[in-house]
Amino acid sequence: MIASFTRFSRLRRWGYTLLVIVGVLRIPAQAHFRLYAPLCDFRMAWDNSRLSLTKVPHFVLFGVFFLITAWQFDRLDRRSLSWSLVTTLALGILVELEEGATRTGNCRLADLLPDLGGALIAMAFLVPLILLRNRAADRIPPG
Numbered sequence: 001m002i003a004s005f006t007r008f009s010r011l012r013r014w015g016y017t018l019l020v021i022v023g024v025l026r027i028p029a030q031a032h033f034r035l036y037a038p039l040c041d042f043r044m045a046w047d048n049s050r051l052s053l054t055k056v057p058h059f060v061l062f063g064v065f066f067l068i069t070a071w072q073f074d075r076l077d078r079r080s081l082s083w084s085l086v087t088t089l090a091l092g093i094l095v096e097l098e099e100g101a102t103r104t105g106n107c108r109l110a111d112l113l114p115d116l117g118g119a120l121i122a123m124a125f126l127v128p129l130i131l132l133r134n135r136a137a138d139r140i141p142p143g
Helices: 002-032 045-051 056-071 078-102 111-141
Strands: none
Touching: 002 045, 002 056, 002 078, 045 111, 056 078, 056 111
């Protein structure tokens, strides 16, 4: 049992690593790795924020990425959820910089809002499940 669990954990981590590498290199590969100095808009104006919050694919993809990142931890607790949130936000920043460097999209600080929103929505679904699991584990008598 332990050997198969270890093999599953190893495959899970390799799959996650491959997902991150493909996710990071996808945008530069579309631009044939022609990179320029990123021109980013760092204003958090209402118009930029409102436009960014209409990006449903960002909510979905970064929510799924948050869940996959949280799945990499052996225990789901406050620390693992925090690291998953930081990792998701770091990927969002990297994607925005890539869009600016390849000129394939808009590099805006406000575009991090749907990334963070997707991660927070995924966390809102995950936290009650963790609480229910912990409550059920507390009811099991020891021994």
